[in-house]
Amino acid sequence: MKTFEYARAASPSDAVRRSGPGVMYLGGGTNLVDLMRLGVAQPDHLVDVSRLPLDAIEQAGDRLRIGAAVRNSDLAADPLVRARYPMLARAVLSGASGQVRNMATVAGNLLQRTRCAYFQDVSRPCNKRRPGSGCPAIDGDHENLAVLGRSDACVATHPSDMAVALAALDAEVHVTGPGGDRIIPMPGLHRLPGDAPERDTVLEPGDLITAVELPPPPPGASAYRKVRERASFAFALVSIAAVLDVRDGAVAGCRVALGGVAHAPWRAGRAEQAIIGGPATGEAFLAAAEAELDEARPLPRNAFKVPLARNLIVRTLEELTP
Ligand SMILES: Cc1cc2nc3c(=O)[nH]c(=O)nc-3n(C[C@H](O)[C@H](O)[C@H](O)COP(=O)(O)OP(=O)(O)OC[C@H]3O[C@@H](n4cnc5c(N)ncnc54)[C@H](O)[C@@H]3O)c2cc1C
Ligand code: SF4
Structure with missing residues (x-):
């Protein structure tokens, strides 16, 4: 080192x-x-910013402010989080291991880098690690990489489970930096790769995440589901954070965010639009999932993620239907 x-x-x-x-x-x-x-x-x-006094979880009116240095395990165990945002607690608990979660912070989790094998191997080219060197994943090992929003420069996925739940909850990321303070709405923190895959996020050099703030939980039932190769200690093949509010058989509100499919947590806006105001039926959920995944551009060895994401959307929303 x-x-x-x-x-x-x-x-x-x-x-x-x-x-x-x-x-x-x-x-x-x-x-x-x-x-x-x-x-x-x-x-x-x-x-080292892990010991800054940014380690509190506090109610601020009807919002919840989570310090950037809160450990993942403390976040998942917090009574307010468990009571008001159970989907977030489930997402955090589905990631890594108890030991890792005891160390990992909220900000670090959001800013963790891709698990693309070529990115982690300095003997190989990689546009994200060395801009302009190429992307061997496109013709190589891409089973676990992106099917949505990918570019010819990079097909990496963002690995955070927490970020997917925060994207569905309309969280805000509070940042301070050389350019002053600002608030970044989720899912806007993470970027799609475009022709600059070396940039994972919209943060500028020197920006420090200080907190994540959650608006009041949206009405309805919520869930985080993660499909992975083994039951624990594995990153998502595809994951979903979903909220569904059904009244008199019709959908009054719906939030869907997907993980494991893109360079950023993927807020499924098309599916949400298709579902809201319609009947809460499997057929309607299937049509909405297909509308969302219409823009998927899988590679030869990760095409399985498209039906996996479709089925996960439908199954999860059916489970949330009263
Ligand atoms: C074996 C293993 C399995 C895992 N499985 C999963 C999984 O299934 N799901 C999942 O979501 N995660 C998983 N993880 C990832 C784990 O959640 C992350 O390693 C962890 O959340 C990173 O947090 P950290 O505080 O240790 O960050 P660090 O490693 O300290 O930092 C990560 C990045 O964040 C930056 N940073 C840290 N704090 C700030 C700040 N306040 N402001 C600006 N930049 C900052 C650092 O500069 C660095 O670039 C796994 C990790 C391991 C080792
Ligand atoms: S997918 Fe992205 S991270 Fe992986 S090799 Fe290609 S450029 Fe690098």
Whole structure:
């Protein structure tokens, strides 16, 4: 591993003041330190932001503010989160292992990098790691990569489960940085790859995530479902965060976000539009899922994700129908 300097930030403004070329923030280190060991990340300086006073979960009126340094395990166990946003708790608990969740922070989880095998192997080209070097995944190992919103430059998926639930909940990401403070609505934090796959998010250099804020939970029943190759300790092949509000047999509200299918959590707006106001039936859910997946562009070895996503949407919404 390349030698680096370590410093602990005293405050969010101190962290931002220390930012600059070659500097990276350190959360729980469960992704970044792995990437440093692999030579994928090579910071000169690490600024530890995991012990900043950003570790509270607080009610703010009818909203919930979750500090960026809250550990994933504390988030999933929080009584307010479990009572008001059970889908978020389920999403977090479906990720990684107990040990990893004890270390991992909210901000670090959102900013974890793709698990594309070529990205993690510095002996191979990869447009995300080395812009302009090519994307071997397109003709190679892409079973677990994107079917929606992909580009010719990159077909990676974003691996966070938490981000999918936050996208369905219309969460807001609070950021402070050299350019000041701002609020980024989810799912807008993560980008599609386009011709700049080296940029995972819309964050600017030195931006520090300070909190995630949740609006009141949407009415209706909610669920997070994750299809993976084994029952635990595996990233999603496809996942879904869904909320369904049915009144007198008709759908009054619907939120659907998908994970494992794109470079960003995928808010299924077309499916939502097709479902809201219509009957809560399997046929209607199937037509909506097909409308959403119409724009899928699978590769030869990940085409299975399209029917998987379709069936997951239909099955989950049927389960949520009273
Ligand atoms: C074996 C294994 C299995 C896993 N399985 C899953 C899974 O199934 N689902 C899932 O969702 N995740 C999974 N994970 C990923 C895990 O959730 C992430 O490693 C973790 O959430 C990252 O959090 P961290 O605090 O350790 O981040 P770090 O590794 O410390 O940082 C990650 C990135 O975030 C940046 N960063 C950290 N804090 C801030 C901040 N406040 N502001 C701006 N930038 C910041 C860092 O600079 C770095 O770029 C798995 C991890 C492992 C090791
Ligand atoms: S899919 Fe993206 S991350 Fe994977 S090799 Fe291609 S450019 Fe790199």
